[in-house]
Amino acid sequence: AAARDQIRIVGSSTVFPFTSTVVERFGQTTKFGAPILESTGTGGGMKLFCSGIGADFPDATGASRAMKASEFDSCQKNGVEQITELVIGYDGLTFTQSKKGTQINITKAQLFSALAKEVEKNGQIVPNPHKTWKDIDPSLPAIEIEVLGPPPTSGTRDAWLELVMDVGCKEFPAIKALDAARHTAVCRTMREDGAFIEAGENDNVIVQRLVSNPNAFGIFGYSFLEENIDKLHGVPVNGVEPKYETIASGEYPVSRPLFVYFKNQHFGVIPGLKEFLAEYASERAMGEDGYLGDKGLVPLPADKRKAAEQAALKLTPMARPAS
Amino acid sequence: MNLMSVTLTVSVLLFLSLAGFWLGRNRAVAVSGGRIANLHSVPNYYGSYMALWAALPALVLILVWLALRGAVIDWMVLSSMSPQQLESWARVMLAPVELEALLPSIADGASALTETSRQLLLINISNLAIGQAQYVNAGVIDAITPAANHLAQLRGLADWTLFGIVVALAGSLLAITWSKIGPEFRARNNVERIITALLVLCSTIAILTTVGIVLSLLFESIRFFTKVPITEFLFGLQWSPQTAIRADQVGSSGAFGAVPLFTGTLLIATIAMCVAAPVGLMSAIYLSEYAPKKIRGVVKPVLEILAGVPTVVFGFFAILTVAPFIRDVGAALGIPISSQSALAAGVVMGIMIVPFVSSLADDVINAVPQSLRDGSYGLGATKSETIKQVLLPAALPGIVGAMLLAVSRAIGETMIVVMAAGLQASLTLNPLESVTTVTVQIKSILVGDQEFDSAKTLSVFALGLVLFLVTLALNVVALRIVQKYREKYD
Amino acid sequence: MDSMTLNKPVQAAVTQTVKMSARDVKVYYGAKRALHGVNVDLYQNEVLAMIGPSGCGKSTFLRTLNRMNDTIDICRVEGKILLDDQDIYDPKLDVVQLRARVGMVFQKPNPFPKSIYENVTYGPKLHGLATRKDEFDAIVETSLKRAGLWNEVKDRLHEPGTGLSGGQQQRLCIARAVAVSPEVILMDEPCSALDPIATAHIEELIDELRESFTIAIVTHNMQQAARVSQRTAFFHLGDLVEVGDTEEIFTNPRDERTQGYITGRYG
Amino acid sequence: MDSMTLNKPVQAAVTQTVKMSARDVKVYYGAKRALHGVNVDLYQNEVLAMIGPSGCGKSTFLRTLNRMNDTIDICRVEGKILLDDQDIYDPKLDVVQLRARVGMVFQKPNPFPKSIYENVTYGPKLHGLATRKDEFDAIVETSLKRAGLWNEVKDRLHEPGTGLSGGQQQRLCIARAVAVSPEVILMDEPCSALDPIATAHIEELIDELRESFTIAIVTHNMQQAARVSQRTAFFHLGDLVEVGDTEEIFTNPRDERTQGYITGRYG
């Protein structure tokens, strides 16, 4: 095991643009070399992160969801005993359409009815019969349902299921009445008949396809909406439009926290790791006017931010997650 | 590893090898008694003989050394540490639990350390050894300084030892080979034997690669088949990727029937070949038989650019240009076409592999001897008749080879389909619908959020393995066909 | 056509029709001139032999007669060559038809890498000379018989033509050319790889073909030239030195160079 | 070696050394037998001519003498062939050295697609016969002169050998073979593509080479066989029918088949 003079970070593709911004700033403004950052997906990052201690293993990993108990255990097993968790901010998930399309308002329940494999119809659980939005609710336009969204392999899909589908399906009594396993299955299975299109990795492609097809809708992170605000329109969910302010205030209902995990055992061993964490947690990065905000990260509320920064700088090891 | 010292060692070795060449050559001339023809082989062979013997064994030695060096040195450094030093390091760096576990057996020295602590200790020592004390916890510097010095010393020593051994080895081999040189010595045969051995070695790399691939797929595949019955995988008609990707997620409608993936793959590859085979072959024919030399000199490399356009770019081209175009055409004709139709992906993939067919086929057609063309023209055949009836059959093995390569590329291509084909597996042969391919699934599962023990992740390996076997079968068939129809000229 | 009167044989054979004639033919390979203005006539139902030292341009001239030199990039032809009074270098002329009418057997045997049978049927199939299997069978048999190869290969008609011995390959190429029934047949040393018996066979064939065709043959064997040809042309260093009745050329050459070549005779 | 006494010439030439000898050589192409047990000796400083109808196995036999048939996958040789009493099919024998000692000129001219100069220097370079440029120049000049090609090509030594006329190519191949000064030279119809003058040249060369080498030549031209060879072997359908003094073979053949072949003579 040779000495390593660069920090290595892996993890979520959602967190990647934020971490890479910090990495870049860190490289430019300190005498340490810029860390090496790789996008491996949350799960892949966790696997690498928890594989062991030493120069051969990454020092930190980004995650678009909190670390799971199972992952924590696997870390422990491999000697990664003390982990610092840093919540960096929020990522809003948007339901988006072209500016040229008929603008709509939507609720989570309607989204569920449009996108789930099985839905409740007249108290029965049936395979999703809805062809057009109008079939779901007469107030919606009579255009065919066509939604481009993340594949089941991505963390964004997970978040969508959790934040929208799970919540939406609660509003249907017949589904609620199902036993736990069946309930989850119904709530969390997306339809496969072509109305929901798994559009793959590239969100810019979804953007372009929305622009060329005004009747289609897309699901992706807030930063893409923000960058393409001249062409796209964020559909208000439950009456709240996705905006910087509404996400930050927690008003917009579809947003999730993002995390970065650090190995405590590597502090004092890998040059610059501590300084890197300090930079990440600093106000000029995560703060209201921080440079991460420019990249589309929605900052934590001020009090939570202070707490996160304090906890991080003290290197308080996290406890085993509940689930 | 100190790059400088390796470079130095290799350069010295190179020099020794060149010197060997020179020595061998001169010695051969000397023993020839003034008439080179008295020698068994040309002097250069004696030179090459010595050069090869000087270089090859030493090179192998260097490689082995490089592979083992780090572990050996680490072990030596850690064993040099006293229990006291270890303890004072551990007291600062280790968590209380670990420390407690360690202390009772600390008398055993470094072997008492857990792997984790060993790694941390080694990083500390290395950082200190390369003079980066500022990154080492001040409390442990005293404890590990001797080890760090030892490490620095060992590293220098190791490099010099290697240098010495290499020089000695090469030198003694030079001496031995030198003494062998005489007029009767079969230098050429010896050199050729070495070279042939190297050739054999090279062709086994392909085998090793295959073995490597099979091995890196096999174990995980077996694990997959313990979770999903092999029959369901092979014959199941439904592939539904929405299973749990993590243990704590509740799975739903998990179906692992690979048939739709394989039909999708074949469908897209077939469409691609429907584009690439005629376009490529006709281009090749036009280039080698009709086009003036100048045009051929330009067009051929221009087409080859197609093979090098990053596949991501083709993916964009398919999804943003071709697919909407096809969809619009369909809409104008009243046919509903999926925006991720197999047709779009296939056509674009076909365009990409055109040069595989055109360039390779052009070469083999061009290589058919002129006398065969003459024979045909002399009988009053037109150009196209000559091409169809004489040149193509004569060039068949090469053309089939080119086609196979193109099919292979079509089957194995990933990024185009990842972007342009769908992700939902539907069992259809309709090119206007959306299908998914094996490679798409492999790629999205592998780079997505994953847990390594879920059936879903493991399915990637099974998919890879089965695809491997399917193409293997295709190749066996192709080989038989080529053997049957091959026309040997000259 | 004025230069035609220069050629002696014209008077000698008034009843004969000119099938092909070359007028001031010059051939260049790149900058190098390989033929310096050749004038010669081929008469219907006659065999013209071309002799001359190696490298003097015999093959080159022969190839101009059915434009096979078109296939050599650097080759350029000047002058006129007429087939039945039609200029074969006329851009309007169809070279495929020309080559069907003017067949060729090459100096190096070049069978196609196909079966013997397919080698022979290749031409007839192209030109639609037959359609049914039995017609093709008949063509194969007669052609191979004419080339004296039938007995040797009749049991292996479907084996590759490239597996034959050198002489067999040459005879296969002759059979292949004959099978198209051209009007003129050009043969570039057709017997050089053949044993005397096979040679005799081919010579008989030539004699027989002469009844219906016009034939030009390149040979190094002066006896052969004397035996098979009615007229002989002697080439030297790219010049057509002399052309005339075979008998006269061999017994009473007018040019010194011809004399020298003939008297240094062997074989 | 007992069978050697069967060969008549042994008595006739007691002073001669046997350079190569073939004992009961059988050659198969796949299942087909092309030679059925050939016994013949090649004497030092003598020319052995091989004659026989096309396809009788002459080339095949010639190729066994320097193991060129190794290159044909389906070809298999039985029996023994000795060169200076050493079995050339001995697995320990170095075939490369063998072929340097037993040179070959092929039936179809096959120059390398390189310059004329490189074609000739290839062998000497390979065997280290020369090192300096002037040595090579000298080899090229003498070899090409010996093959009677020098005058025609001396100004274009650096042009490709494939651009030569058929006969020139053949002479180039002869020059190439001579340039390595082998001990035995095998020639497969070396003059078939040559005109009489060039042929005479090559025949002179053969006669000259005979003084230092052993030569085997395949020819269809019986006059040539008579002119250049001391002994002649007659092949028929894969059998060595008869081998003996050339004069005797031509004037007084013992076998009927030889008689038939010889009397059907031409040329």
Add this chain to the structure above:
Amino acid sequence: MTEIAEPMPTAMPVSLHTGDAATKRLKARYAAERRFRFYGILAILFACTMLVILLSTLLKEGTSAFFQTEVKLAVTIDAGVIDPKGTGNPAEWDRGAFQTLVIDALYKEFPDVSGRTEKRDLRGLVSPVAGVRLGQMLDENPALVGQTIDVWLPASDGVNQIVKGGIDRDLPEAERPISDKQLAWFDSLEQRGDVRSAFNTTFFTASDSNYPELAGLLGAMVGTLLTMLVTLVISLPIGVAAAVYLEEFAPKNRFTEIIEVNINNLAAVPSIVFGLLGLAVFLNFFGMPRSAPLVGGLVLGLLVLPTIIIASRAALKAVPPSIREAALGMGASKLQAVMHHVLPLAMPGIMTGTIIGMAHAVGETAPLLMIGMNAFVTSAPDSLLASSSVLPVQIFIWADKPERGFVELTSAAILVLLAFLILMNGAAIWLRKKFERRW
């Protein structure tokens, strides 16, 4: 033949080949000939058209990336700000403070701007990392410290988009990345002649960045170069050697047949599986570092090996046996015959295989994702073991960035990759031409 001999008994036979039937047939044959030729032209046109469409789209979108909008500001380099410790040593500068200098200069340019949001808007005119550019200038010329100098600094991505027309300035304010105020400020700068469009040197001298104004390809280019070097060094000699062995030396038996099938099959293995192989063998087994050009090169080397072997074998097969015979007959050993004659004659085909194989490799993304070559690296790699990215992966990453500036950068990067490819292949094509001949 009887049927053929019959119609020509007389002195003046009518040729089979000039009769009506023959002429008609000839016409049909010529029609076929023309059709065939036409198909050939059509095929080439089709392929070329596709290439032209691809290239022109890229050119249209990519060329603008080679230019960058810059704004001139009078920056006062306050030593107290950038060198708080007062050491005068550039290594001790507070590099985060350069941006402060830029922003101060901006405030000075528009002194009447006040208020938090307004100031924030004003800052949005120049790139948030313009300070880096300033830092580079000072590194080159530390004497500037303490002076006030006019510097051209990169405008922000939003401004850049407006100038280049990527975003329509006539859109309603809410739909533009730039507010009305920002537009007004920008216009006044432009009127003063303080805006220019300069050649984007950064694109070739910098490595990856999150800011399109600052992003460059140097790292990816060097990474590609190193990776391709390894790939070539691995695959060409091994591929040719394997092809030579299999085609010229190996006995033709079951075993070699297995190897042949096996190689053909390797060509069909999805490239991403080669990535898995690299992950298992090079990273996990041999413990090589992630993201390293060495590993990338090895993986791609194995990936193109079958292509080179197959193409080389086809080329070797096409060399007529008479050439081998001629050499063997001269007393060349098999190896010499191959090395001296067969291999040179097969060179064009081998080159083609190499060109196509390398072209494949240079555009390959998927397997490299498996071995971590999608790393974010802000500096060019300095060795085969340093972390690095390669061009296609860089393109893949940029294509997925939300910032609009990256759209044009992506196209420009593709153009650079193609240029790279053309350069790389140019040499091989030149070689191929040298070797090409018909015999």
